[in-house]
Amino acid sequence: MEQPSDDLLRDIHRRMVRIRVFETEAGRMAEAGKIPGALHLYVGQEAVAAGVMAHLSDDDWITSTHRGHGHLIAKGGEFDRMFAELFGRATGYCRGKGGSMHISNMALGMLGANGIVGAGPPIAVGAAFSTKFRNTDRVAVSFFGDGASNEGSFHEAANMAALYKLPAIFVCENNGYGEYTAQANHQAIVDVADRAAGYGMPGVVVDGMDAVAVFETAGAAIERARKGEGPTLLEAKTYRFFDHVGVRGMGLSYRTDAELEEWRKRDPIHMFEARLAELGVLGKDQAAAVHEQVLADVKAGIEFAEASPFPAPETLLEDVYA
Amino acid sequence: MAERETTYVAAIAEGAKAILAEQENSFVAGEDVAGAGGVFGSYRGLLDEFGPRRVIDTPISEEGIVGLGVGAAATGLRPVIDIMFMDFMGECMDEIANQMAKMRYMFGGAATLPITVVTMSGAGMNMAAQHSQSLEVWICHLPGLKVVAPSTPYDAKGLLIAAARDDNPVFVVMNKLSLRNRGPVPETAYEIPIGKANIVREGADLTLVAYSRMVAEALAAADALAAEGVEAEVVDLRSLQPLDTATVVDSVRKTHRAIVVHEAVRFAGLGGEIAAQIQEFAFDDLDAPVGRVGAPFSPVPFSSVLEQAYLPDTGKIVAEARALLGG
Numbered sequence: 001m002e003q004p005s006d007d008l009l010r011d012i013h014r015r016m017v018r019i020r021v022f023e024t025e026a027g028r029m030a031e032a033g034k035i036p037g038a039l040h041l042y043v044g045q046e047a048v049a050a051g052v053m054a055h056l057s058d059d060d061w062i063t064s065t066h067r068g069h070g071h072l073i074a075k076g077g078e079f080d081r082m083f084a085e086l087f088g089r090a091t092g093y094c095r096g097k098g099g100s101m102h103i104s105n106m107a108l109g110m111l112g113a114n115g116i117v118g119a120g121p122p123i124a125v126g127a128a129f130s131t132k133f134r135n136t137d138r139v140a141v142s143f144f145g146d147g148a149s150n151e152g153s154f155h156e157a158a159n160m161a162a163l164y165k166l167p168a169i170f171v172c173e174n175n176g177y178g179e180y181t182a183q184a185n186h187q188a189i190v191d192v193a194d195r196a197a198g199y200g201m202p203g204v205v206v207d208g209m210d211a212v213a214v215f216e217t218a219g220a221a222i223e224r225a226r227k228g229e230g231p232t233l234l235e236a237k238t239y240r241f242f243d244h245v246g247v248r249g250m251g252l253s254y255r256t257d258a259e260l261e262e263w264r265k266r267d268p269i270h271m272f273e274a275r276l277a278e279l280g281v282l283g284k285d286q287a288a289a290v291h292e293q294v295l296a297d298v299k300a301g302i303e304f305a306e307a308s309p310f311p312a313p314e315t316l317l318e319d320v321y322a
Numbered sequence: 323m324a325e326r327e328t329t330y331v332a333a334i335a336e337g338a339k340a341i342l343a344e345q346e347n348s349f350v351a352g353e354d355v356a357g358a359g360g361v362f363g364s365y366r367g368l369l370d371e372f373g374p375r376r377v378i379d380t381p382i383s384e385e386g387i388v389g390l391g392v393g394a395a396a397t398g399l400r401p402v403i404d405i406m407f408m409d410f411m412g413e414c415m416d417e418i419a420n421q422m423a424k425m426r427y428m429f430g431g432a433a434t435l436p437i438t439v440v441t442m443s444g445a446g447m448n449m450a451a452q453h454s455q456s457l458e459v460w461i462c463h464l465p466g467l468k469v470v471a472p473s474t475p476y477d478a479k480g481l482l483i484a485a486a487r488d489d490n491p492v493f494v495v496m497n498k499l500s501l502r503n504r505g506p507v508p509e510t511a512y513e514i515p516i517g518k519a520n521i522v523r524e525g526a527d528l529t530l531v532a533y534s535r536m537v538a539e540a541l542a543a544a545d546a547l548a549a550e551g552v553e554a555e556v557v558d559l560r561s562l563q564p565l566d567t568a569t570v571v572d573s574v575r576k577t578h579r580a581i582v583v584h585e586a587v588r589f590a591g592l593g594g595e596i597a598a599q600i601q602e603f604a605f606d607d608l609d610a611p612v613g614r615v616g617a618p619f620s621p622v623p624f625s626s627v628l629e630q631a632y633l634p635d636t637g638k639i640v641a642e643a644r645a646l647l648g649g
Contacts, residue, residue: 128393133349153386
């Protein structure tokens with residue numbers, strides 16, 4: 001298994017911090033009424049996107065979910081264009097036509113956040129089919145949640161990926177809740193990874209709060225896919241620190257503060273920073289400097305978005321068709 | 323030399339073959355399309371000629387199949403996806419309606435999806451309620467998708483090739499009762515433009531607007547009406563989305579009367595949209611309300627007697643025309 005170099009560890013850390021700060025500020029902007037619509041924030045799950053994406057290049061494809069900002073940031077998304085999209089501006093990645101739930105960047109290999117739970121896996125299978133058809137060693141990674149693992153689309157996609165031995169990796173981010181329903185109330189299994197056996201592919205469980213564990217486990221699955229050995233179902237056990245929608249959400253009493261506090265003790269960034277300090281890879285001050293720099297980048301992104309024009313009404317009917 | 327003739331189903335296979343031959347990044351995927359050559363024979367011989375990389379049997383997983391097409395198209399391939407019966411669209415409607423139709427728009431124009439979906443519509447073969455429907459309006463209602471409905475072998479091949487050359491998702495809605503119909507089909511890879519209707523019979527007294535198998539019924543109705551001294555013009559829409567409103571309206575301006583004929587149920591069928599467009603653009607030219615002939619508001623029945631009672635046909639078109647003209 002590939003051991004991450006010091007540079008790679010710092011790179012993974014930076015990706016995580018970029019997600020954390022972006023999402024925290026995006027939440028603030030939403031609560032201030034500056035971002036319209038629904039915002040599903042990724043805070044708490046950063047180790048998953050960062051650990052997986054550290055293996056991918058722009059030529060590798062990913063499909064994402066309604067909670068998609070973190071995936072795009074980890075894949076190389078720029079704050080200015082992302083905030084512009086969330087603010088509904090013409091300079092956004094989708095020219096103001098997608099918003100949070102459809103944010104995407106084809107040039108970065110990001111096939112879109114998706115408002116439909118479970119819609120991504122079949123599309124990732126198509127992208128994986130495409131790379132195999134072309135005889136490249138590129139892969140397609142589909143991120144989805146424990147809730148989506150109950151959708152028929154996931155099962156059809158998993159079966160097809162295994163049948164055709166496609167270079168696809170199914171990354172289930174099990175944050176314990178399908179929207180507001182606890183996992184125990186939406187499926188009779190504990191490990192979504194068990195479902196891999198039904199399709200003839202390996203299923204692996206990893207601690208989704210541990211960036212290095214995610215990096216190593218994802219690395220093995222991605223290497224397997226690149227070598228033409230077929231798909232893997234990787235389940236990362238993680239937790240959503242914010243609500244399903246927004247930060248505080250609708251204040252529904254579906255989980256306890258005590259549970260949240262337990263998970264917060266295992267904050268993926270805090271744990272990773274402690275480890276990096278211990279390894280002498282990134283000191284406390286250096287980590288703080290990363291946060292500071294990223295916050296400055298985020299603020300510049302927000303400024304860019306706020307200064308950007310709204311789309312011209314005449315663009316309404318553009319891009320319905322090619 | 324007489325023009326070469328083939329069947330409608332052979333024309334589909336020729337069209338698919340032409341696409342695979344001219345587009346290296348195209349492939350055909352669907353249930354039973356490879357080993358079996360398609361349950362209707364639409365892809366016969368293609369596996370032998372192009373191999374399993376380009377002609378692919380899939381599991382019975384319509385959502386997975388359409389998703390495969392969406393993901394493959396977005397990443398640079400040109401998939402031809404077969405949905406055996408259009409009744410099965412319910413199994414894959416999310417990938418059609420929320421992904422395929424909208425990805426380009428949602429991404430601000432950054433994605434291009436050159437997908438062709440081939441599917442079979444229509445009743446008349448005792449296939450009952452779940453294998454006989456004409457659900458084309460489901461797709462016509464979705465911005466981002468195009469829909470064509472060939473009435474002849476010539477159109478089946480030409481519209482299929484046009485669909486595959488188009489950079490948008492195009493549904494080619496074939497008709498299963500037409501599969502054995504014969505007609506002239508050139509051997510070349512020709513294309514029929516999407517978005518243009520075809521005037522298949524000229525007349526001055528009445529316009530019959532039809533598509534798919536109902537074009538033949540409308541032509542037979544026009545013959546019957548001619549015997550009564552009524553000259554009907556027959557417009558084969560060919561393309562349902564986009565709709566060639568101009569050709570329809572020009573015809574109505576000449577004839578002053580129109581009947582829209584389709585096999586789909588009349589309520590909320592395409593006839594309602596076409597009637598609305600005619601009154602919007604040619605209200606003053608109309609001598610009578612626009613007539614509509616379609617299936618009754620009922621599932622397709624199994625028993626032949628009931629199925630024939632259900633289906634629009636020549637007699638029903640003639641009766642509607644007489645009512646319109648005599649009224």
